[in-house]
Amino acid sequence: MIFPIVAYGAQVLRKIAVDIEPGYPGLSQLIEDMWETMYASNGVGLAAPQINKDIRLFVMDSAQIFENIEEEDKGKYPDEPGIKKVFINAHLLELGGEEWPYNEGCLSIPKIREDILRPEKVVLAYMDENFVSHTETFNGLTARIIQHEYDHIEGKLFIDYLKPLKKKLLKGKLSDISKGKVKVDYKMVFLK
DSSP states (O other), X not given: OOOOEEOTTOGGGGSXXXXXXXXXXXXXXHHHHHHHHHHHTTOSEEEGGGGXXXXXEEEEEOHHHHHSOOGGGTTOSTTTTOOEEEEEEEEEEEXXXXXXXXXXXXXXXXXXXXXXXXXXXXXXXXXXXXXXXXXXXXXXXXXXXXXXXXXXXXXXXXXXXXXXXXXXXXXXXXXXXXXXXXXXXXXXXXXX
């Protein structure tokens, strides 16, 4: 099932999500539906708050970026060929390396893309879809996507990293998104 993506302005996008237990009802189906929703929306990551669930769950697939990368950019990123993973109850342990800019967007904030500075490395403690614990270091584009999705389960959005003037300039567009005045080629829901 493809879920509608929750648009900017919804309270669920600003809540700190809660950990879940192994017996969480319908988890396998939820994960499957999140993959389907992410791909149907042309996303590379999707967090549970974006489908109106305040739980610490996100999925990401950086491998699809590398499938479509320009020839001159091949070999440029340390995380090639990327990964496809489920993250449950993720908790950030460490950020490291140089901060670098990359043009980010978000399914919940359509039609807005901005260069965002993020550290090149992230260390995360999380559980996979079988509730097996992992502590892993990620870098490159994979680390960036993880940080973006992790922010979602912490109630943060990529626009929070923008300078005040830039945010002010986007105020009208953000207001339009929250009111449903935006055209996208995927299902969205506009909540308060």
